[in-house]
Amino acid sequence: MNNTEQVLLDVRGLSIDIINEAGPQRVVHNLDFRLERGRTLGIVGESGSGKSMTASAIMGILPDVAVADGEVFYKGNDLLQVTPAQRRKLSGPELGFIFQEPMSALHPTMSIGEQMVRPMRLHLGLSKSEAQSRAQELLDLVGIPAQRGVMGSYVHQLSGGMRQRVMIAMSISCEPALLLADEPTTALDATIQKQILDLLMRLRDDLGLSLILISHDLGLVAKYTDDVVVLLDGYEMEAGTTADVIACPRSGYTRGLLEAAPRLGQRLDRLPVINKSEFTKAVAK
Ligand SMILES: Nc1ncnc2c1ncn2[C@@H]1O[C@H](COP(=O)(O)OP(=O)(O)OP(=O)(O)O)[C@@H](O)[C@H]1O
Ligand SMILES: [Mg+2]
Structure with a gap:
């Protein structure tokens, strides 16, 4: 299989604007990431960082006030351009979605x-x-x-x-070939959370699913994913294999998140001082 065939979902330059009386407000900025077949991709970020908006754009369920720009290729078709009828055919047999609030x-x-x-x-x-x-x-x-x-x-x-x-x-x-789980366990206590995540991983392996797991918890993403995208206020801070990002984060913001997740055993010398605007300014184009 060549690399193109391995890529199931290819997100290129995805931006999302919310249209309100004051005009468009950008909540997702120019994201680029891909999911290869059989792998699990984590999308991690704090509340309001644009995780659900990104998921909704992929699933074709953005609220009426939101407009997406860019490309979201799934098996070579741009999901942002499909008709409602094509979308209905995809939802279920191709794309499965576990909502944040069941x-x-x-x-x-x-x-x-x-x-x-x-x-x-x-x-x-x-x-x-x-x-x-x-x-x-x-x-x-x-x-x-x-x-x-x-x-x-x-x-x-x-x-x-x-x-x-x-x-x-x-x-x-x-x-579905691709299952997208948006914070599937946030509302649940720790024991049930582990049971549900272990279940998802078992289904992924048994059914040969490719999985996107969205969470605000970097510790959880570190444990359950192969690749990761880190979001902050709608900006992509970094993307890479989870092992690389955890071992050697390029963004100071990710380092701060890692320090805030002590169960990973990634203690650094300094305590995190996360000045978010410093990081978002650095990637704003
Ligand atoms: N229906 C909506 N109408 C207007 N603005 C919205 C709507 N949904 C989300 N937003 C805004 O879009 C931005 C991104 O929200 P989003 O729900 O994607 O964040 P999130 O990362 O999923 O957060 P959480 O971890 O709380 O679920 C936020 O600024 C939010 O206020
Ligand atoms: Mg959300």
């Missing part, structure tokens, strides 16, 4: 089973009963056995951990 992504008055069955009938052409049995198989896969009766439940009846497992089951139901 409560807002899952339908409040439709049972979990109904929500799971629908896309599988549409994209995989399964009959209702085939889709139902596959839905339960998927729930089994994410650790929810049939006895729990989750197929007939509604989202408000489930715990946070269960909702996230259901989201994962739904996101992989049409066997």
Whole structure:
């Protein structure tokens, strides 16, 4: 396989503006990064750094007030240029998305089973009963056995951990080539967080997924990803293999983040003094 075939997602010069009364406000600045097949890419940054906006641009679900510029090539097609009909075909069988807030992504008055069955009938052409049995198989896969009766439940009846497992089951139901998980475990306690991340990694390996894992936690990204992009206020501070970035960060901002993540054992001599504007000015073009 040559290098072009290995690259599944190629983001080039992605910028995103929010349009408000005062005019456009740029929240994502000229990002460049790529995801190779079978690898896991982390996008890390503080709250408001543009992680979800970037994810939404890739998934084609930017809010109406946002406009994206640049190119997002997926298997050679620019996702920023596809029609709504092409996008519907991609969502599910090609691109899976685990939302930051499962409560807002899952339908409040439709049972979990109904929500799971629908896309599988549409994209995989399964009959209702085939889709139902596959839905339960998927729930089994994410650790929810049939006895729990989750197929007939509604989202408000489930715990946070269960909702996230259901989201994962739904996101992989049409066997996407690329799965994008936006802060999949932020709202969960540490034990459940580890279970969910280990589950995602197992599914990645078993199903041969390529994965983008978004998090504000560099320690978590360091543990679970092959490559990483570091964002600050919508600017790309650095990108590279996770091992290189952790061992030898080029950006002072990343060094500060590493110092703030003591469990990585990356203590430096000085305590971090993170003057963010110093770093964003340095990369602003
Ligand atoms: N629907 C929206 N309308 C207007 N501005 C928005 C909207 N969503 C996000 N923004 C702005 O875009 C910028 C980037 O937000 P984004 O949600 O991408 O950050 P994030 O890195 O995902 O943060 P978090 O870690 O809190 O999820 C922020 O300045 C935010 O205020
Ligand atoms: Mg976010």
